[in-house]
Amino acid sequence: MTQPKGFRTASRRYLMVFWPLMALYVITLFAGVYFVDEDTSPLYLRAGLAVAVALPLFGVLWAMLRQVRETDEYTRLRQLQALAEGGAITTSAIFLIGFLEIFNVISDVPLFLFGPFFFFAFGLAYCRRGLGKTV
């Protein structure tokens, strides 16, 4: 279990992982789009590309959770609150859209969109000014 390391160290360790992984994500995505054809390329290649593109994002999520453990107490509180709010908003959206699909109000919404939606909701919740009174 990672121990708290303070704000600066936690932030530096997060960014040291975040930027290389995002660069890897972009390179993998563009290389995949360039070299792999979604209709004619073999299944193993398409499956491998899908996993390869997703892996850097797994890494970013791991780095986010590590930063939550390592950063200072107030930042940790804000981050956990934002993660909870982002998760609640995303789950609410999933339920609503799911029922709208079940009752044939809307057609299928790509599951993929909920990932970026979560990060957007998390970011909004984190940037919201004023935490309010805490214990």
Place this chain on the structure above:
Amino acid sequence: MKNIIRALRTERGWSQQELADKLDVSRQSVNAIETGKYDPSLPLAFSLARLFGRSIEELFDDGTAVAEAAE
């Protein structure tokens, strides 16, 4: 919880960022503590007390001193 962190900080001519750097917390943490939005944990309260050379009771007022004085 009311406190005198802001007064002690400005007395020394430190910015919120400078105090945050000394405590290894974010500037937002210092702001939240100074404005009473966030009450620090005991380890952070001890760090503040050591940094300013005061006791925790001198830095923070939980209202009991005023209540006891009124009795």
